[in-house]
Amino acid sequence: MAVEGDAKNEAGAESERPAKRARFNWIGSESHGLDKPQVERYSRQLLVPAFGVAGQGTLCCASILVVGAGGLGSPVLLYLAAAGVGTLGIADDDVVEQSNLHRQVIHTEAAAEAGNPKTTSAKEACQRINSSIKVVEHRTRFTAANALDLVRPYDVIVDASDNVATRYVVNDACVVAGKPLVSGAALGMEGQLAVYHDRPGAPCYRCMFPVPPVGARRCADAGVLGVVPGIIGSLQALEAIKVATGIGEPLSARMLIFDALTTRLQTVKLRGRSATCAACGDQPTITAETLPSFDYAHFVSADTDPSPLPVLSAAESVSCAAYKARVVDAGRPHVVVDVREAHQFAIAALPGAISIPLKHLVNRIADVQAAVAEAAARCPAESAAPDVYVVCRRGNDSKIGTRLLRQKGIGNAFNLTGGVVAWADEIDPSFPTY
Amino acid sequence: MVEINLEFSGGLELLFGDVKQHKVQVPAKDGAIQVLISDLLVWIRGNLLKERPEMFLKGDSVRPGILVLINDCDWELCGRLASPVEDGDTVVFISTLHGG
Numbered sequence: 001m002a003v004e005g006d007a008k009n010e011a012g013a014e015s016e017r018p019a020k021r022a023r024f025n026w027i028g029s030e031s032h033g034l035d036k037p038q039v040e041r042y043s044r045q046l047l048v049p050a051f052g053v054a055g056q057g058t059l060c061c062a063s064i065l066v067v068g069a070g071g072l073g074s075p076v077l078l079y080l081a082a083a084g085v086g087t088l089g090i091a092d093d094d095v096v097e098q099s100n101l102h103r104q105v106i107h108t109e110a111a112a113e114a115g116n117p118k119t120t121s122a123k124e125a126c127q128r129i130n131s132s133i134k135v136v137e138h139r140t141r142f143t144a145a146n147a148l149d150l151v152r153p154y155d156v157i158v159d160a161s162d163n164v165a166t167r168y169v170v171n172d173a174c175v176v177a178g179k180p181l182v183s184g185a186a187l188g189m190e191g192q193l194a195v196y197h198d199r200p201g202a203p204c205y206r207c208m209f210p211v212p213p214v215g216a217r218r219c220a221d222a223g224v225l226g227v228v229p230g231i232i233g234s235l236q237a238l239e240a241i242k243v244a245t246g247i248g249e250p251l252s253a254r255m256l257i258f259d260a261l262t263t264r265l266q267t268v269k270l271r272g273r274s275a276t277c278a279a280c281g282d283q284p285t286i287t288a289e290t291l292p293s294f295d296y297a298h299f300v301s302a303d304t305d306p307s308p309l310p311v312l313s314a315a316e317s318v319s320c321a322a323y324k325a326r327v328v329d330a331g332r333p334h335v336v337v338d339v340r341e342a343h344q345f346a347i348a349a350l351p352g353a354i355s356i357p358l359k360h361l362v363n364r365i366a367d368v369q370a371a372v373a374e375a376a377a378r379c380p381a382e383s384a385a386p387d388v389y390v391v392c393r394r395g396n397d398s399k400i401g402t403r404l405l406r407q408k409g410i411g412n413a414f415n416l417t418g419g420v421v422a423w424a425d426e427i428d429p430s431f432p433t434y
Numbered sequence: 435m436v437e438i439n440l441e442f443s444g445g446l447e448l449l450f451g452d453v454k455q456h457k458v459q460v461p462a463k464d465g466a467i468q469v470l471i472s473d474l475l476v477w478i479r480g481n482l483l484k485e486r487p488e489m490f491l492k493g494d495s496v497r498p499g500i501l502v503l504i505n506d507c508d509w510e511l512c513g514r515l516a517s518p519v520e521d522g523d524t525v526v527f528i529s530t531l532h533g534g
Contacts, residue, residue, distance in 0.1 A: 211499075259443065359446070359485065
């Protein structure tokens, strides 16, 4: 940026910047409120006719709360800080971990190694980009009890959280406090985005989903390609800027659906506000009085998982330590059936394990029996039939697998308690966890 | 018989052999002229759904958290289960995401 013409001299910008509010020898600031450094910093935005000084002036006075400084929150915060949002709030109670870094691009290796709070790490990054804005850390979980106090000081709320309960609390607080909500979500290779409750007649999140879902999948289980929340979060930042400044047409009563595998971006039309909505309906049951004591954890788990885990007896389970000592170290021929999905098995598996994903297990009992027969051939004569150990990631699906094998006549099937995660923690520190 | 495009996403495709898009022909119920979304759900359960029906259906409707879109429009705006589907329509079932 060596020379950009002499236009600034014409505006008298060479004059000394006064320490306090003083007379300018140029006109404009009295209407848009931007000073010379702001004009220069945001000049490329000011040059966009749809945004201009009016948009920037409004944005510099706006306050936006971002709930969650994770995969979505990272681009939201970075772009909003860079764009010059006057006050940026960050609500998160988590610390930075190694497995965050592929998508939570606001955080650093150093923060992950130190286990720093995400709010602190994110605030530092925002202030590095823009030291002229105010960044407020809310190092707390977003709960029913604190929700209203958290949202009230802000103009726009961005939901960049990662769980169902928080999504309902954030929505309800926005409705009660009268705030527009920019809601995003990402998982695997897909993302979704919508603006809720930003104008009369627009639906809120609860209008769309009056009953919470069952079996919602998480990034920690289903995975997520880092750039996917990057895209959705960037779009959230855009919508937040539009809502805060009143430009354009926000994604209200619409939902954007992104399919990263096929690079398809679809916008669909949503219903309007529901008159029977518990939050924004004609006779709401969620109010400033009731919200703080609403039991969100119970609300989202009320519709229980349709397939609860089997309860195994102690005799049907084996700890990693016992398996290591009595089976592996003793050199006893045995079978390990790993019931994780094939793509997880490919990451790391126990020595000798065979991969049969849980959903295929019922149709592959013969494969287990063949493996047992093969192990039996390696046993000394007259010894008991080889044991079968069922393993998964954390020891939940393996309970289902163990029960299934026993029902199918493999009576010496045992659940390896805690799965490969426990194996890595308790027995083999070289085993990678994911 | 109507020919419609079905799409499953947000993880629902896992219940349909990991296939997102399906072109299907759905017959009307005996004596009926039209195919309604309610008929379509019954047909999907009997002909397309590969596993864990409880993750797709609840009672005579879809499970909570599933958004139904008929030609890019929320089914709430077109009559939900009573909405007719016609030749060439696209019906999308999308499970809402919560990750971030």
